[in-house]
Amino acid sequence: MVTVLFLPEGTSVRVAAGTTILEAARAAGITIDSPCNGAVVCGKCAVTLPPQDLERVVEKGAHQLSPEERGRGQVLACAAEVHGDIAVLVAEGQSLRDLKIASQGESATVQLAPHITKEYMPERGVTRVYGGGYLLSEEDGDTAKESFGVVVDIGTTTLVVSLVDLAKGSELAAASALNPQSRHAQDVLSRIKIGSEPRGLEKLRSGVIGEINRLIDQVASAAEIGRNRVYEVIFSGNTCMLHLAAGVDPASLGKYPYLSTLACAAWIPAAGTGIDIAPEGLIYLPPIISGYIGADITAGLQAVRLHESEETVLFVDIGTNGEMALCRNGKIWATSTAAGPAFEGMNIRYGMRAGEGAIERCSVSADGSLELRTIAGTEAVGICGSGLMDIVAELVAHKVIGRNGKFVEPDHPALSPKLAERLVERDGRPVFLLTDNVWLSQKDVRQVQLAKGAIRAGVEFLLREAAVPASELKQVLIAGSFGFHLTAESLTTIGLLPAATAGRIRFVGNTAKSGGEAFLLNHEVRREMSELVEQVQVVELANCTDFDRVFVEALSF
Missing domain, CATH: 3.30.420.40 (ATPase, nucleotide binding domain)
Incomplete structure (x- = not known):
């Protein structure tokens, strides 16, 4: 056994010799972005080791890092097998803790008529809880006004939880986080593959349910209510995410005709999924349109x-x-x-989630000078999806990128001098410099x-x-x-x-x-x-x- 210490969190884990740093991180609950799920093809999971620890790892097929990066002690977490005690520095932003996640959306007004209702029985001193008119439970005392529900937007990348007062029809609190399944696979097809095996399905299910419970606890605490007063949860997500959260084998979604095996437009007991709300609480799975057009779109249409x-x-x-x-x-x-994951900043050389230091806006002035805006206003360390779209659009509009997607030559007559000087080569290939340390490559544009x-x-x-x-x-x-x-x-x-x-x-x-x-x-x-x-x-x-x-x-x- 060997010990892997993750910095700056200070979390350590004991693993078998030969375990990769990425596997050790997952065992320790440390999130390292790995869009290719350890296939050693995306180059996104680079971490830094002290010089004395480099000899204690053996890399397999790692070819995405430049000589300069290797000189700084960087290795790919998915390719570096640990054969001795080491310390690993996870770059700021790579742990994806402070994501910029939109939680608000337009909604048509609906009449207040929830599935969950309560009735106080003064002659007995108890409150009855009903689901669709059927008795779910009885509670001591008058709790008729204490009726709450939760909506969980289970995105491929993020989770958003909203706590709603069912008696008043108002949102009380909302919270968001990264979907922990991202530690194991970034895209839906990879998760279908993992979830098609019992152990993999349980790993993905338990991870997302644990994070949902944490977010429910967060919003309940913010609203100062007990979780036992939450009676219904709505799972709003794509069809695969619903399968995984409910613990249902998603294999049928990965092969033609891509059919769901999960009964939607239906309820399942919350206790059976591990969701920690009222003992008789329910989870409602909204109707889906098809195997790849899920409940999130049904909710959107509504x-x-x-x-x-x-x-x-x-x-x-x-x-x-x-x-x-x-x-x-x-x-x-x-x-x-x-x-694909490009809109999430993945498969992009300096792509990242929408966290601190990510370029989120770009504009080109009349004289060709570049104006960049980063999340939190800090120094640029990468590019998130919205920034990527802005950058490419501006470069297309100012003739830096042609209709075919290729960078023009720096001496192109339509190019302003300030933009031309940003077209340089890195590792023998053309790139467009955004800052001295962040650039857009031809592959990124593709x-x-x-x-x-x-x-x-x-x-x-x-x-x-x-x-x-x-x-x-x-x-x-x-x-x-x-x-x-x-x-x-x-x-x-x-x-x-x-x-x-x-x-x-x-x-x-x-x-x-x-x-x-x-x-x-x-x-x-x-x-x-x-x-x-x-x-x-x-x-x-x-x-x-x-x-x-x-x-x-x-x-x-």
Whole structure:
């Protein structure tokens, strides 16, 4: 056995010799970003060791680090096997503790008619708790006004928990955190693979349930209420996240025809999942549209009341999975695209989550000078998703990046001198310097092209299926925690959305949470949305014969 000490947390763990630093970190509860889940291909999990400890690790296939990085004592956590006691410095920001997560979203007003109701019986001195009219439990004394529920937005990357007073219909507190499943895999497909094995499923389930319990405790403490007065939890998330949180094998989502094995639009006992609320508490799983269009989108459609719109409206939740719906004359089409993790800052050389020091805004002045804004106003250490979109959009608009996605030559006549001097080479390849220590590479631009091309292709097929020209769209609603931080200009400049949508784009925030609150506050909404999802026409992009052609066309800026 060997000891691995993680700094600056000061947490240590004993592991078997030959264990990788990444595996040791997971055993110690230390989060090190590893988008490729230890496949030694992304290069994101670099950590630093003291010189005397380098000889106590053996690396396997680690080739993503530069000579300069190796000279600073850096190794890839997923590739470095530990064969002696070592200390490991996890870079600031890599532990992902202080993420900037959007928790607010637009929501239509609903009548207060919750599934959970209470009735005080003065003749017996007890309060009855009902779920949908059925008796769940009895409590001593008059607790009729103490009735609360929770909405959990289970995102692939983040968790948002909202505590709601069911008697008054108001939100009392909200809290957010990183989804701990990110320690094991960043994307949905990797989690399906892990969760298809009993041990892997339990690891992913217990991790997310533990963090949800911690967040529920946090909001309950903030509102000064007991957890035993929380009677219902709404799980709002994509279909895979619901499977994992409920402890249901997600294997069927990873193979055609991508069907859910989890019964949604249904309740399960909270105690059976490990969620720590009232003993007879319930978890409601909202209806889903398909294996890859989940309850988060159903909640989003409810939040913006898309089906009631008299206009032609496009709803897009931008993230690792680009889920979208189009409404015209009361009819809805929906699809999902695999945009990949670039929008989360992953697969990007200096990409990072939306934490302190991440570049989140970029603009180019008339003279070509660069203006950058970082989260918390600190020195730039990386680029988060919104910053990445801004940067690429500005470089496209100022001719630094051509329509084909390639950097132009520094002597290009359309290029201002100040921008030209930022086009340099690193490791023999062209990059654009943002600061002396952070830059955008040609490979990074390619990742943005692939991500935005996937979403644009999904939009084009929805428009085609509905026989709607882009010019007919009266509104484009951008949902999601990531989408909330974007700018409309960047979306049309890079071509993620058609140019015809300029001036019609509105950001609606975290509708997975706000729509989930509507489920919590009005039981009729659940029936209504269950009926609606049965009418949605799912557009399966895998069955579209010319998808490749449309996707390639969508890559251009």
